[in-house]
Each structure stands twice: as structure tokens, then as C-alpha cells.
Amino acid sequence: MEVETASKTIRFKLNGQACSIASNPVTRTSDVLREELGLTGTKVGCDAGDCGACTILIDGEQRFACLTAAGQLEGCDVQTVEGLAKDGKLSPLQQAFHRYGAAQCGICTPGMLMAAQSLLNVKPSPSREEVEDALGGVLCRCTGYSKIVAAVLEASGTETQELPADADSGFGSRTRKVDGEPKLLGTEIYGADTAPDDSLWMRVVRSPHPRATFVLPSPEKIIEENPGLMRILTWQDVPGNNGFGIYPHIKDQPVLAKDQVRYRGEAVAALIGDRKSIEAVTDDDLGIEWVPQDAIESYESALEGKISPVQEIHEDNLLARGFLKKGDAESVYEQSLIKAQGSWETSYVEHAYIEPEAGYAVKRGQRLELFVSTQTPYMDRDEVAQVLGIGPDQVRIIPSAVGGGFGGKLDCSVQPLLAVAAWILEKPIRCTFTRPESLASSTKRHPAKMKASASCDKDGSLTSLSFEGDFNTGAYASWGPTVADRVPIHCSGPYFVPNILAKTRALLTNGPPSGAFRGFGVPQSAIAHEALMDSLAEQTGIDQLEFRLKNALRKGQKTGSGQLLENSVGQAECLEALQSRWQEWRKASEEFNNHSEIIKRGVGIGCCWYGCGNTSMSNPSTMRVGINSEGTITLYNGAMDIGQGANTIMIQICAEALGLPASSFQFIMGDTDLTADAGKTSASRQAFVSGRASQLAGEHLRTQIIHLAEAEEDANLRLDGRTLWVQDKNGEHSILLSDLLPRTNGDVLVGEGTFDPPTTKLDENGQGSPYATYGFGAHIAEVEVDLKLGTTRVLRLAAAHDVGKTVNPTQVEGQIQGGVAQGLGMALMEEYVQGVTENLHDYLIPTVGDMPDIEILLIEDPEPLGPFGAKGIGEHALIPTAPAILGGIRQATGVSIHRIPATPDRVLQAIQQKGMQA
């Protein structure tokens, strides 16, 4: 039966104004707001009540816009994020969010603001607990919630943290995000928020099978029957190379699969047409004939060779190997009296950014323009060019604001598909993935199966460490080789170990492609090395923190790859900073345990180190800064801000180098026509590499100014409208900017800086200097385990990180808190299973209530190569968390968890097995 879907007039109050719409009453309110009223501040992260991104107020109370039928708005008072600010002035709540840096990527911010507002409407001075309860239905993947809760409490006047009231904007200050306001106002434009009016929509048809061959019948009939459906794209429509991938020589993932699929979620066709039609035509209507085949779903079946290989060219399913050998770990271990060993297995982990992949593409003359949520515009440009068979200069990538990335938006998602569609249809095309689609198709953290052993002498000095790890890289290469390379270098931890043997393999299976996720395999291997440290410490009778301190890498020592560490090695300082808390917390937990039978507490510790930048590879960044005749300074920032705050810190750094205030800067981010290539936002490289380039660009501009004014090097600069004042000991010189001839983009003076961190190649034993600098850190975590339920709660966590030099404390803290949240998720709950956890209801990420108090200690051992001493923190922040939590569980229960995440059933099983042995 056909259902007539008639429009009706619905009247309600919207942000204080009377509003009347003619809409089908069954339309979701989120659609009405975003599409019919153009209010894209309300976000859609799941469309199913699981994420809270769409939270709005109806009659003052928080509701899901994605589950509210428009018909139910009749007569209601509706408030969206756009209604919070009054006369363009941020509300007190928005101001507090701004000051605390509570919006990182900002995609959850509208929902958070509305949820918080609904509480403040009825409880002007709520307690911390009430705030946490009120925010319980909104997920944030970036912040770890700390700053959000703090901001709400401050807005209500309940609690205030010590923050300088209105921080200045210099290097090292708590400058508010330069791109913060639009995120708070709901005016920020993310991938799904805009497209040309005449855009067609694209819906991707994906494989429901992990492995299958298929035949796609000719689409003519369906197109005929559905006038709104313009085209069904298949692999034959790809004008250039039907393959993409991170590595220039491995373009193994088809844009659209030809004849066979290798994982559930692989793209096989794309429907293009008006929105209604592409959604009305179901996958079933296409009549694809699937022949499912035996899939390789375990390490064993990948290695056995019984099932035909995932990719024909990799007969043994071995995509890549990594190797490192220093000294003779095997024989030292054999002879050693104090040894530890173990094996661990981790799961697929999903990035779960709250913004699903989205964007639009449009052909302009002989060029393609792509507006997309991405971490890497320049790689996208080159990728799209080769897929279309055109030159990179024919592609322009304009990044949208990015609602979270964490490595997941380094790989192509919508990009090649949109590009092909727009190129051959010569129409603007847009697409937004659904949440299940995003989960099924996107890359994940590599599951790992690891075996490791280590030894030390009786004084507790490490003598050897061996590591073997298999990393499930899924059906396509993505970043698999990077993981295989990076892990051997890092798998011995931030310790001096004289003998190391490390072997890694990236194995192809019929799982989703594993890619880059904060740490490239290092967080997995840290679980192994930290468990070994605990065990060795115990055997030698040395305190676990002291043991690590004793073995910590220090200046003048060589790493496992033989690299001499000359500067910025703050590992020991991180541990020392935690010492007093460590002892105090351990004592407190012991005392607690004396009086508690079923609930037990424990404190664990984890350490990390991580090389900033690409492994043994040139990875330059170029930054530009210009002043125009009006006196506006623009930073042309190619370093994508994905919420971590690159826009802000690049300006802080450049301003410091230039000698003019950051507040006189504006910025352009990542547009490949306007900015220079700053490389990817990955590998914790932007603050370090692009930061240095920003510094150099600022200095370059400054030199020109000093030159023009014929002033002394140490002159002070001052900008006054169109006049640039340069003051040195000889007096003040002025430069009238409007007198200078404009160069590029209307700028009259342009500074440029390029920095490529020095590295060397690794030899066949993995020896060399793969990174120009490393970041170091340590976390301690107090956990509470219910011995009868196997549930674990993290009560508090302290994180010490050597960041070289802090560019912006608020942002560094935000990175660490967010990293801890993801580390906690990885340790305790996150496990992606194909076909089972393909929504944010079954794939669990930490909610506000799951997060502990986090104390942050910043250690500054300056890195001479970095911008004013700074280096990266993005990935470091996550690495020590899981080891610290797992160590805490060990301490509390006496059992070690070898299958991660440590879900209640696994923990309980381990506890009961130990009980049976005892």
C-alpha cells in the first residue's frame, strides 16, 4: 500500500520567534531544522538516539531531534544552539565553554550546550554529579568530558578553576581557540552542513558479506523506473585508476569493487539522484547476485593458507614485516635469572568520531573541487587526481571543519566516490555516510596478537626485550606497513634496553581495513611492555615506578634503533613528577582494601614514548604568513585542525616569531589552492613540524619587515591600522602597508617557512634515526574492581607528559584528557565486531560518567628543533592509559588480563580461574 505523505502546517516557537512550516509531520525535527530551515547547528551523529549530537530543547527540556516527529512540535517552544547567543554575544554558558576549551572539534558542542542548558534552566547551581547526569546522553570523543563539565560548573558559578580570566594570546598562554566561536554558535560548517543548492545526492551500496563474488545487473531498468535516480556508478565508471591507498605504490582498495568484495562494508556501487529517490531505491532493488565465500577471519586462517588469499598478489596474506635487532636478546634472555613473558590480544577499535564522513564535489571547468571532512587535504588531492586520471593541479580540496578524526579521516572515504560522480555527471554531488555505514566501511585500530618477553639483572637493570606481534590489517593495506614499521622501534618502551629483538607482521584478513588510529600500533605494544615491567619489578622487589625510573631512557643513551638521544628526553622527569602521588595513591588503595572484601582497589602505571613525525621519511611542512595593505595578517595554514587546535597554536607560534600579537591574525586552513602542503595531521607531527615551519615563516616575515624599516634585529613591531611601526634603539620607523605592491592573495609582505625533520633510513636490523624527536609520558591510574561482577571503574588518573614546551596549556590538557578517554575505552570496553557493533549503541565509547578525575603534569624539556622548544602530544596521550588501567586491575585483583578490552566477563573469568587454582 502506498502511503500518502501530505504536508501540513506546523506552528511552533523557534528560538523565541514564531515559526510556521509546511512539512510532512513525520519528518524528523533534525531534518526540518537542518534542511528546511537551514539551521545546521543541530548535528546528526547516529540518527538513532545513541549519541545526543542532535539534542535540542523542547519546552525547555532536552530531546533528541532525530527521534522527534515534526508534527509533535505543534505549539511547542523549540530552542536550538543558534538561539543561545543574544545579539551576537555568547551566552555565559558558551563563554565558559570557550574559556575552558570545552569544544575541541566542536561536533558534540551544540548537543552538549543544549543538554547543559536544560539543566541550568531548572537548576542554576547544579552539583558536579547533576551536571554529569544531565550530559549523560551526549557523547564526546575528543575531550574526555573534563573541560565540558568544568565549563558548565563555571557557567553556573558552582565551581571555578584557576584560569587566567581572559588570557593573553602569546606563546604559552591559554589563548582561546581562534576558531572556537563558530563551534559554539552552531555556525561552524562541517562536511554535512553545506553543498550547492542544485546538488544531487549519492548513496553508496556496500557489501553485506565479508567475502563474496557478485554480479551487478545492468541498472537501466531501475533507472527507468525511478525518474529521480540519475545514475548508478560502478567500477567501470572510474575514469582513472580504480584504486586508492595511503602508499604511493599500494593503491589496493578499489573505489568501487569489481566482481569481488573483501570485507563487509566495501563499496560496490553508488546511486546518484535526488535524495528521495536514492533513499527509496533499496539495495534489494538492485538485484545484486552475491555468492558468499569462505572468509579469512582469524590470524590462523590468514597464515594456514587453506582459504585462498585475501589479495591475489599477497599469497601468504603477509602485507608487510617489521624487524629490529640490537645486541642478542635471545641468548641474554636464556641466561638471565629474572625473566618475564606473556601474550596479549587486542581488538578492532573504531575511531567513532561523532561526525560521520561527509562532503560534496563539484566540477568547475576542467578542475574538480571537493569540500570534505579530512585530516589530509594534500593527500586527498593527489588521490582524487589519480582516481580521475588528471593532474593534482586540477584538484582543489577545501576542507570542512572536521568533527573528529583521530587518524580515521586520513584514509579516503567519500572523496574518490564523490569525485568520480561529480566528474562524470558534471553536477555537484553530496554525500553523508550513515553511522552504520561509517562503522562498517571506515578503518579501525589494528587488532594485535602479541608475544613478548624481557629480562633484567638483579639490580633491576633491563637486559633484554623480545617482541613478536601480528597485526590484523584487514582487507586492504591502508596504514598497515606503517604499523609494522613503527612498532619494532617503540616496542621496548621508553627504556634503555641493551638487547632487543622485535618482529612484526601485518596480515591481511577479510576484516575492515585497519588504518591509523592515534599511535599506529604503539598503544597495543605498550600493553605488552608495561606488563613485563610490572612483572620484572615485582620479581626484583623494586617498586614499579622506581623500576621504570631506573631504566628510563635518558640523554646520551641510545634507543633500540641505535639513535643517540641528545635533547628533550623527559621520561625520568615525568616519573619523578608522579612519585608522590603514586605512593599516596597506593597507600590509600591498600588501606581501602583492608576494609573491603568485594570491592578492591589498585593503582597501576604505564609509560610511553613516541616519535613525532613519519618514520624514516621526509615529511616536510611549509607554512605561509602574509600581511595585506589593510594590516590584516593571515596565516595560510595547511596543517589541518581536526579539533586538536592546530589553527590556534600555529598562530600563537607564528605571532611569537613575528613579534605581533596573535589577536591580529586571521587564518585560512588546508585549502590546497591557498595554503602550502603542511603534510598530514597524523603521527603527532603538526605541532612539531608545522609548528617549526610557522615559526620560520614568522621569522621570515619579520626579517623582511626589519629590512624594509632598516631597523635592528631586536626591534619591536606594532601594527596600527595600515601602518606597521618598527621600534628599535634608534627610534621608531613606520611602514605604510598600502604603499607596498600586493603579491599573492593581496598580501604585500609574505613570509614562508619550511621544515623537514631530519631522519635517517633504517638498515636491515632496524637501526637508524627514524624520528627527529620523541615525546615521553607516564600515567598512573587508580581503579576499583568489583570482584563479584568483574566491573572496573577508573577512580582517578594522573598524567605526566614531556611536551618540550607548552604552546597552549588548555589545548595540551584537552589532548591528554581526550587521549585518556580513548585509552580507557580501549582498555575496558571498545571492541568492534563486523556486523554486530555497527552502531553507537553496541559499539561502546566512554560516556561522561565513565571518566575519572584527571590530573595533568606538564614536563618541559625543550626540543631545540621544535618551535620554541615544543614537540607533539596528540598520540602520546593515549598510549600509557590502557597499561596503567590494566596494571591497576592486576594490583587490585592479582590477575592479569591478556585479552583486551578487559570487559567484566573477562575480568571475572580471570578472577574465578585464579580462585580455583588457589
Add this chain to the structure above:
Amino acid sequence: MLRLPPFELLQPATLAEALELKKQHGEDAMYTSGGTDLYPNMKRRQFEPHFLIALKGIEELSRIEIKNGIRIGAGVSLDKVANHPFIQEHYTALSTAAGLVSSPQLRKMGTLGGNLCVDTRCTYYNQNYPWRKSLGFCMKKDGDICWVARSSPKCLAVSSSDCAPVMLALEADFILLGNEDQRTIKAEEFYQDDGIHYLRKKPDEVLISISLPEKSGWNSVYKKLRRRGTIDFPVLGAAVSVRLDEDGICQDARLALGAVSSAPVLASKASEKLLGKKPDSDLIQAAAYEASKLAKPMDNTDMNLGYRKKMVSVFASRALSEAIAS
């Protein structure tokens, strides 16, 4: 974007109109209150009604009446139930359970009636259409086999309402209004252990209100097992209500379990163990163990089956101890 299948929203102002609409459209129509369960399910094509009859605008469903106990309209929001002072005081388990349902937004939107009628859940079933299709449909929707237990003649999807077991423990009566008549049935008779036909409600019947007997002198407790502090459905729920005399002798006790089968389960044998005795920890353990025999979890929700089974006695004993101690 996850799309709803096309349908028409009917917004009656009275119960009589609602029933009339249902009579008119029969199987093509479904009732909805908050829509928080039904809309996501429709997006997954688990239900494809052509008409939704919205009960939300019907004023008489949102009343609360305190007289010889309490009568709560089915349309009262979970948030109201959770924060109602009288319910908090006299029916603590109910306010606790309502307050533990999902997230704040959902509790504002979702209703008590909808919660009591919430669809049963199963990992094979709570998936989108293409996934269910690729595996092969199961008997709960579009197919004829059960993937959880292939030999099972019936669907084993799990009753996942937080409030349902509480209703059993609190001796609730459900008041149903149909085209033929109005009737009152006991909470335990409202449910049946069949994942597809999990309610003994005629299709045209509207759950209009829930009546709870006067409970002074009783203590009640609800305990919920889930992985995170918010959002998640119960993996297990235990509801207890007990009445002790001044000497601590148990006069009356009711223990009910949620999320252990397709219906909430009343563990009468377990509570009988406590009657006339002064419950100490051994007795509580024994009662909890008795209760756990009733739980027949299947491998179709979060956390493994063995674990969930083990948790039943732990939860039952914790709920009992707390109710007895308070």
C-alpha cells in the same frame, strides 16, 4: 542518514479516537508514545507500519493519581516517574528503574507505557535491514529460523525493559482499553515468554495506566547491570520488594528479574524462602541461588551468556540485601 520508511502520523486527541483509528487501520497501524523505541526500530525496518497513532497528545494518559496506592498514566514520561517524590518514597524501585533508562533526553521523551511495551532485543535482530538480509532473516522479522538456537520453535529475544520487572515486584495491575472493553491484568500476566508475542495484549488495546497497590512498610530496590553509566539497555535487572516486621522477620517478599528471558520473571520460590524468617546473608544467598535457576539467558545480548547467568545470583542477592537493610 537513516531513513524512516514512509508512514503517516495520526494524532488523535482522545482515547476513543485512537481506538477508532486502530479499528479503521488494523494491522497497518501501530501505537506510539515517545517513539524512542519504535522510531529507531522502524529505521532498521523492524516495523513498517503505514500509520502511527500517536498517543502523546491524549491528556488522560499523562495523569498521576494518588489514591489507595498510585495510578500512573501510561503516557507519563520516565523522567517524571523518576523524579516524582511520592514514587521515590513509596515505590523506590520504580523511580530508580525509570531513572536508569538510557539517557536524560530519552527519559524526557520516553513514557512508562512505552517502556513496559518495549520490543524484545537480540543481537541478530537489532541490526539494519541489509545486515539481517545478508545473514538470512530470523523468525522475529521476515524469516523463519532462530539464529540464536536453530532448533528453537520460538524466538528467544530478550525482554529489555527496566521497569517491567519492577512492576512484577510491586504487584502492579495494568489497565488496558480496547475496542471491546477495558480490563485489568496483573503485570506478570501481561508478559509472556515468547520473543515475538511478548505481550498478552490484543493489538487494539492501549495500555492506559498502571496501578500500584499501597506499599507502606515495604522497601523496594532495583539493580541494573550494564556496561556504561548511561545509555545502555539492561543486560540484567533485579527488582525486589520486601516487608519486614519490627523484629526483622520477613512478612512478604517479591523478587523479579529482567533481561533473562523474553519476559520478566517472578522468582516466587526464591522469595518464599525468606517468608517468616529473619534473612541473614546465608538465607539471602540461598534465595538468590534459587532465583538464578529461573534465568535462561541466551547468547544474544551484550556480554557472554555464562557471565550473565553468573550475575543473576549476585544481583539478586545484592538487591535483596539492600532492600532488607534499608
